[in-house]
Amino acid sequence: xxxxxxxxxxxxxLLSDWGVASRRTVEALIDERRIKVNGETVTQQGLKVCxxxxxxxxxxxxxxxxxSGMKIFAFNKPANVLSSLKDDFERKTIKDFLKDxxxxxxxxxxxxxxxxxxxxxxxGELANRLLHPRFKVEKEYLAVIAGGDLSKEQxxxxxxxxxxxDGLTSPCQITPLGDSTYSVIxxxxxxxxxxxxxxxxxxxxxxxxxxxxxxxLLGDLPEGSMRTLxxxxxxxxxxxxxx
Numbered sequence: 713x714x715x716x717x718x719x720x721x722x723x724x725x726l727l728s729d730w731g732v733a734s735r736r737t738v739e740a741l742i743d744e745r746r747i748k749v750n751g752e753t754v755t756q757q758g759l760k761v762c763x764x765x766x767x768x769x770x771x772x773x774x775x776x777x778x779x780s781g782m783k784i785f786a787f788n789k790p791a792n793v794l795s796s797l798k799d800d801f802e803r804k805t806i807k808d809f810l811k812d813x814x815x816x817x818x819x820x821x822x823x824x825x826x827x828x829x830x831x832x833x834x835x836g837e838l839a840n841r842l843l844h845p846r847f848k849v850e851k852e853y854l855a856v857i858a859g860g861d862l863s864k865e866q867x868x869x870x871x872x873x874x875x876x877x878d879g880l881t882s883p884c885q886i887t888p889l890g891d892s893t894y895s896v897i898x899x900x901x902x903x904x905x906x907x908x909x910x911x912x913x914x915x916x917x918x919x920x921x922x923x924x925x926x927x928x929l930l931g932d933l934p935e936g937s938m939r940t941l942x943x944x945x946x947x948x949x950x951x952x953x954x955x
Contacts, residue, residue: 720760723749727768728950729943730777730917746771765821778894783816785947786928788939795830805829809936819843819925820901828853828922829930832938838949842926847952848899853906854925855894859915862888866913874909881909895923926952 723742730769733741737756741747743826747754748769749761762770768775786804789795794805796816806818818858819831827921833839842849860901862870867888873880896906907917923930927948933939 722760723754723759723761723768724757724945726761726763726766726920727775729947730775732770732775734950736794741770747770757857765881782946783813783834784838784941784949785813785816785938786930786931787830787832788826788930788935789822789830789933791827793827794824794939806832809938813938822908822922823904823920826920827935828923829928829933830922830927831925840951841952842935849926849952850924850943851894851898851901851922851926853898854889854918854919854921854923855896855906855910855916855917857892857894857910858918861885861892862878862894862913862915871912874912876902876905876908878913881905889931913951 722739727733727738732738738747739796742754742757742759745753745755750767772840773906780856787809789806792804793808794803797807797810797817799805802826804867810816813832816832816834817839819833819842822830830840831842841846841847867886870886871884873883875881881902882898882900884899887895889895894907898905902908906920910917921930928941928945
């Protein structure tokens with residue numbers, strides 16, 4: 713979504729909103745004299761253009777809005793729902809909640825009994841980047857455990873890295889919230905990771921909810937409901953790729 717023809721916009725923001733390149737990359741392309749607007753080479757930063765009428769070329773190739781058809785939704789997955797679009801055993805899947813939506817797919821997965829924030833999109837490149845280990849996108853979980861609270865020493869070990877059967881976990885953040893509830897912030901995404909990390913300390917996770925994915929918060933979105941991400945939220949997700 714871009715601003716109207718009556719409202720010129722900086723070319724860096726426009727090309728970022730179009731999904732062509734990050735603002736930082738656009739600035740570098742301008743410095744290298746690789747961008748033309750309406751046939752003229754752009755030589756100064758901050759040029760404003762009218763999105764509906766402008767012709768922009770990079771290295772001689774015209775670029776257009778790649779994001780006008782992009783759809784991203786935040787979905788609050790209930791327990792006992794698969795994070796997939798089909799199931800051979802006829803269990804309930806997220807597809808049962810998507811009947812009135814265009815074709816989208818989940819960004820990653822949540823366990824069958826885990827609740828909380830699941831992003832849905834029709835943009836494969838965005839999904840791949842959000843999940844790629846290189847970008848270390850944070851995911852925050854709220855875990856309720858049985859077996860007693862973790863000691864200070866155990867909390868330190870948990871945050872430094874837990875030796876699991878598939879290797880040492882990356883450093884993370886864990887914060888006690890009281891009533892045997894913990895906030896856990898991960899920057900990697902192994903299968904059943906939070907549960908296995910607590911299991912290493914002989915604690916059982918009785919409830920697990922994802923409350924945040926990158927900059928996107930679950931908030932008070934009811935279970936089984938979804939909402940469309942705003943343009944500002946989409947832009948905030950893309951910022952992690954502006955290396």
